[in-house]
Amino acid sequence: MKKLLLILFIMSSAFSYAHAPNQSYIFLRIYETNGIEGRYEINVKEINKIFNLNLSKDATVNDLKPYKQRIQEYFLKNSSFISELDRYTVNFGDLGVVRISSGNYMQFHFKLNEVKQLPENLDVFYNVGFKEDPNHRGFLTVEYNWKAGMINNEAVIALDFSPSDPNDTLNLSESSVFTGFIAMIKQGVWHIWIGLDHILFLLALILPSVVRRRKNNNNAYSIYGWEPVMTFKAAFFYIIKVVTFFTIAHTITLTLASLEIVMLPSQIVESIIAFSIGLAAYHNIKPIFKMKDWIIAFIFGLFHGFGFASVLSDLGLTGEFLTLSLLGFNIGVELGQVAIIIGIFPILYLMRTYKFYPKFLVYTSVFLIIISLYWFIERAFDINLLLDDYLRIYAYQAAKWLGLK
DSSP: OHHHHHHHHHHHHHHHTSSOTTEEEEEEEEETTTEEEEEEEEEHHHHHHHHTOOOOTTOOHHHHGGGHHHHHHHHHHHEEEEESSOEEOEEEEEEEEEOOTTOOEEEEEEEETTOSSOOSEEEEEEOTTTTTOTTOEEEEEEEEEGGGTBSSOOSOOOEEEBTTBOEEEEEOOSOOHHHHHHHHHHHHHHHHHHOHHHHHHHHHHHGGGGEEEEEOTTSSEEEEEEEEOSOHHHHHHHHHHHHHHHHHHHHHHHHHHHTTSSOOOHHHHHHHHHHHHHHHHHHHHSOSSTTOTHHHHHHHHHHHHHHHHHHHHHTTOOSTTHHHHHHHHHHHHHHHHHHHHHHHHHHHHHHTTSTTHHHHHHHHHHHHHHHHHHHHHHHHTTOOOSHHHHHHHHHHHHHHHTTOO
């Protein structure tokens, strides 16, 4: 237990310092039809050092606005993008901020003009901060390039810059549709694995898969009135039926929402997803749809599909390769679900014959109801009860540690 806590502490510390204070970044988004967009990110401490300012480490966009033009001119002077096709002009857009305990990072969004055709190579010059701080380092990351398999990437560094070597070349020719499709499958698996709400909903659905309700002497169902299924086939068929209806439902709404045919407010969707966990768990204690558990899987699967669609939206897809993106992401979600079920179902099947299993089912369901209420209050009333943030950080880091990201 102590070793596990130590590992979690180290991973959470690493997460906090993913952006080191004496580093700056270029994030690029490469589109087949819409050209190249990106942003510069630089720590407030480095801005103070370069421009002799005294901004707080928690500076906001409003704090930076008086110096916006001066900083942008500095970026234009100390960076450039050139290819065999053209020399590209940087056209700045909005300002943003990334809040980090060691000091906020300011974001300068931009778009490269005159990108009518994607080049094979992009020559990048980056000399930001090197004169003022010899220890400063610059990095370029391709955040999005569908055909290169880069989807919502902030971890893989493509180029690095230093005072002795401020020039480097980004190869844009090493890409394929297949690579992008595989990347979307990974995104689907990744999302289901870090989506605690989806995992707990699945858990609530499959807990009763290895037992069946039995009536008491009064011909009524009791809370602990469960008996183990006699064969593996019966339990497996239950799993197949419930998961199939859940899959059909979320595939329908994932497609409709991604194509912008049907849209629902995110707050409503996330609140109902939280509620679905509690209702599925309550159904395990007191049946709502007797012998028709698949109804819960289908109805709330529709809302989970809207939740999956919001993830696709967050990935910044612009419509290119949308059909393949939908297909790949959905396949990934299904593979992630199968992996979860393979991990949980055999354990439940082995436990089913023990006398404690009915109590285990009920107590676990009560626990899921409590979590469901917690998340529902957070999401429905838009308040932060803090515990959720810690769970997400640890889940994210644990998944990365296991090689899922």
